[in-house]
Amino acid sequence: MKRTLAALAALCAFSPVFAQSSAPAAASAPAVQNAASAPAASKREARVEERIAQxxxxxxxxxxxxxxxxxxxxVMRxxxxxxxxxxRQRIAQRDTMSALDDMKQYEQITQANADGTKRLVAAFEPLYASLSPEQKKLADASFREDHGKARQNRAHRRPHAAGADAASTTKP
Structure with a gap:
C-alpha cells in the first residue's frame, strides 16, 4: 500500500495535471499575458479532464x-x-521579479505541489481501498507506467549539466 501511495505521489508530482505551459515570451503587458494564457489555461483544464476520464x-x-x-x-481538478x-502569476511577474522574488515564488509553487499531493493521496486512499484486487493491479500498473513516463520526460527536457557550475541547486 505504501509503495502504491508513493507511486501515486510521484505520478501526481509529474503528471500532466501539474505540467504547465508558459505564455509566449513576447507577451509583456498584463492584458496580453492574460489573453495569451486563456487558451493555455483551457488546455491545462482539458488535460486534467482527459487524465480523469482515462x-x-x-x-x-x-x-x-x-x-x-x-x-x-x-482534488485533481x-x-x-x-x-x-x-x-499564471509567475508568467505575469517574470519580467519584474528579483532573484529573491523568483526563489520565493518557486518555493510557493513547490509547496502548493506538495500540499496538493497530500490532498490527492488522502482522496485516493479510500478509493484504492474500495477497488477490487483486479482494479488494484490495474491502478498499480497504471501509476507505475505513468511514473516511468514522467521520469523519461524529465530526462528529455533537462539538458545535462556540463559540470558542477552548470547545475542549479534551487530549481529542477
Whole structure:
C-alpha cells in the first residue's frame, strides 16, 4: 500500500495535471499575458479532464465507487487550478521579479505541489481501498507506467549539466 501511495505521489508530482505551459515570451503587458494564457489555461483544464476520464476508464470504476472517485477527481481538478493560477502569476511577474522574488515564488509553487499531493493521496486512499484486487493491479500498473513516463520526460527536457557550475541547486 505504501509503495502504491508513493507511486501515486510521484505520478501526481509529474503528471500532466501539474505540467504547465508558459505564455509566449513576447507577451509583456498584463492584458496580453492574460489573453495569451486563456487558451493555455483551457488546455491545462482539458488535460486534467482527459487524465480523469482515462483513469476512470482504465481503473474500471464501478457505480459503487463513484463517491470515492468523485472526491479524488475533484482534488485533481482543484490541484490543476491551483497550479495553473500560480504559474499564471509567475508568467505575469517574470519580467519584474528579483532573484529573491523568483526563489520565493518557486518555493510557493513547490509547496502548493506538495500540499496538493497530500490532498490527492488522502482522496485516493479510500478509493484504492474500495477497488477490487483486479482494479488494484490495474491502478498499480497504471501509476507505475505513468511514473516511468514522467521520469523519461524529465530526462528529455533537462539538458545535462556540463559540470558542477552548470547545475542549479534551487530549481529542477
Amino acid at each position: 483513469l476512470h476508464a482504465s481503473l474500471k470504476i464501478t457505480p459503487q465507487q463513484e463517491t470515492q472517485w468523485s472526491a479524488f477527481a475533484d 482543484d490541484n490543476g487550478r491551483t497550479m495553473a493560477d500560480l504559474y
